[in-house]
Amino acid sequence: xxxxxxxxxxxxxxxxxxxxxxxxxxxxxxxxxxxxxxxxxxxxxxxxxxxxxxxxxxxxxxxxxxxxxxxxxxxxxxxxxxxxxxxxxxxxxxxxxxxxxxxxxxxxxxxxxxxxxxxxxxxxxxxxxxxxxxxxxxxxxxxxxxxxxxxxxxxxxxxxxxxxxxxxxxxxxxxxxxxxxxxxxxxxxxxxxxxxxxxxxxxxxxxxxxxxxxxxxxxxxxxxxxxxxxxxxxxxxxxxxxxxxxxxxxxxxxxxxxxxxxxxxxxxxxxxxxxxxxxxxxxxxxxxxxxxxxxxxxxxxxxxxxxxxxxxxxxxxxxxxxxxxxxxxxxxxxxxxxxxxxxxxxxxxx
Numbered sequence: 386x387x388x389x390x391x392x393x394x395x396x397x398x399x400x401x402x403x404x405x406x407x408x409x410x411x412x413x414x415x416x417x418x419x420x421x422x423x424x425x426x427x428x429x430x431x432x433x434x435x436x437x438x439x440x441x442x443x444x445x446x447x448x449x450x451x452x453x454x455x456x457x458x459x460x461x462x463x464x465x466x467x468x469x470x471x472x473x474x475x476x477x478x479x480x481x482x483x484x485x486x487x488x489x490x491x492x493x494x495x496x497x498x499x500x501x502x503x504x505x506x507x508x509x510x511x512x513x514x515x516x517x518x519x520x521x522x523x524x525x526x527x528x529x530x531x532x533x534x535x536x537x538x539x540x541x542x543x544x545x546x547x548x549x550x551x552x553x554x555x556x557x558x559x560x561x562x563x564x565x566x567x568x569x570x571x572x573x574x575x576x577x578x579x580x581x582x583x584x585x586x587x588x589x590x591x592x593x594x595x596x597x598x599x600x601x602x603x604x605x606x607x608x609x610x611x612x613x614x615x616x617x618x619x620x621x622x623x624x625x626x627x628x629x630x631x632x633x634x635x636x637x638x639x640x641x642x643x644x645x646x647x648x649x650x651x652x653x654x655x656x657x658x659x660x661x662x663x664x665x666x667x668x669x670x671x672x673x674x675x676x677x678x679x680x681x682x683x684x685x686x687x688x689x690x691x692x693x694x695x696x697x698x699x700x701x702x703x704x705x706x707x708x709x710x711x712x713x714x715x716x717x718x719x720x721x722x723x724x725x726x727x728x729x730x731x732x733x734x735x
Contacts, residue, residue, distance in 0.1 A: 402441040403438050403441070404475065404576060405462065405608070406438045406473075407437050407458075408436050408474075409436060409471040410471035411432055411433055411435070411468065411470040412431045412454070412458075412461060412468055412469050413429065413469045416428065416689065429688050429689055430632055431454045431457045432457050432458050433454075435458055436715065437627055439576075439625075441608055442607075443608060443609075443624045443625065444608070444609040444623045445609070445626075446611050446613060446623030446626045447629060448616055448627070448629070448655070449628060449629035450614065451614065452631075452685060452688070453630055454631070454688075456581075456612055460497075460580075463496075464495070465497070467482070468482075475494070493525075493573075495577075495578070496576075497577070498577060498580065499580055500581040500584060500585055502565055503553075503561065505565055506553040506565065508553050508554055509552075510552075510553075511551060512539070512550070512552070512564055513550060515568055516567045516568045517531045517532070517534075518571075519571040520571060534571075535567075536549055538567040538571060539567055541567065541601070542563040542564075542566050542567045542597060543597060544564070544567070558585065558587065559586050559587070559593065562583070563594070566582075566598070576608045576609075577608070579611045579612065581612055581614070582613075583595060583613075583615075583618060584615065591618070598622060599622055609622075617660075625637065625639055626639075626640055628651065630651050630696060631685060631686060631697070632691070633696055634725065635652070635697065635724065635725045635726070636652045636722075636725070638723065642719070642722050643722070644656065647731065648722065648726065648731055649697075649729065649730070650697065650726065650730055653731075658679075679702075694707075694712045695708040695711075695727070705728070711727070712725075713725045713726050
């Protein structure tokens with residue numbers, strides 16, 4: 386059993402090899418009306434012009450409120466959703482619009498862990514059939530046979546190999562997620578896209594699954610893109626963090642830099658909501674390492690009709706007229722720290 390997460394894992398040194406590169410990624414979902422003659426009446430602008438890269442062996446965390454487009458981004462990376470525009474380069478290969486037949490061999494390299502461990506496993510199949518499915522679908526032969534390989538995978542994720550013939554309903558939520566992770570690892574992928582891998586689990590076992598993902602990365606040299614809304618989880622497992630708001634990427638930085646000095650007002654508001662343990666003793670100056678809670682006014686605008694220019698200006702306490710008319714570009718304002726804001730926070734006075 387994994388031990389609870391007590392501190393963030395040391396950030397991994399970025400390799401020179403960029404495994405995944407995403408440029409201008411965009412996804413619009415058409416809104417139609419009519420029964421017989423359906424016509425388009427609008428667009429849901431789920432993701433707009435998202436750009437980032439992930440080095441081999443590192444972990445990128447993508448965070449934001451529900452509806453910000455992070456899950457759609459994950460599904461486009463895994464090629465489960467067709468992008469409207471942009472480019473996805475995986476290990477030097479453009480996979481943006483690959484047909485299913487051409488994409489099939491790359492399915493071994495890119496796998497996904499789904500959010501819900503209950504609906505992602507077929508209740509009619511045994512654990513052995515579920516974890517062994519990738520071998521049969523990809524027609525991969527193993528040296529010791531599928532059963533022995535599946536049992537090794539189960540042991541690798543902390544399950545009993547004797548569970549091979551059991552069904553998903555016989556397991557807890559945490560155990561089911563481990564089964565899903567074992568299935569993901571079957572073909573030894575290089576990139577794993579994890580869509581909120583612990584949000585559906587009980588808090589008491591979230592740390593176990595988080596630690597398992599970290600241990601597997603160290604052992605197998607995996608590269609992760611982890612989608613989450615819990616910034617505490619992201620802080621423990623990620624090397625870099627991308628913050629999304631209403632389909633846009635608003636901040637991208639190394640983990641330690643972002644948590645120490647968040648630059649975008651939205652990121653500052655998100656971090657202010659993260660619970661901080663109350664210190665046992667005050668420091669000599671009587672200060673505490675706690676941020677003042679920032680309560681954003683209003684609701685997140687609809688992606689059907691997003692605000693012009695900076696999409697956060699309707700809720701931002703620093704918004705000025707330029708924020709309503711000019712879209713701020715994502716620019717690097719310090720080493721490795723990019724932000725899309727006309728008036729970033731934590732900026733040294735001139």
